[in-house]
Amino acid sequence: MQRLVKFFQSVAREMKKVSWPKRKELTRYTIIVLSTITFVSVFFALIDTGISELIRLVIE
Template identity: 30%
Template structure:
């Protein structure tokens, strides 16, 4: 049992050493991730449309 307790104690110690992002940084990073996700979704939707159109010409 002492190994488990020691593990959690060391994990908590390491978490105190982490430099956490500020609220502003977190919001900015979230906006970037959402924007990239929307851009990728639009790109793949366009790609799907083009391939569907090309396939309809061939078939």
């Protein structure tokens, strides 16, 4: 039990040392991540559609 208490005290101490991003930074990072995910998803969807059409043309 004592080890568990020491562990959580250590965790709390380390969390106080963390440099948390400001709201503006966090918003900017979130927009960048969502934009990147959207771009990559659309890119691979187009590639997948293109390859599917090529295979369909070859098979027919």
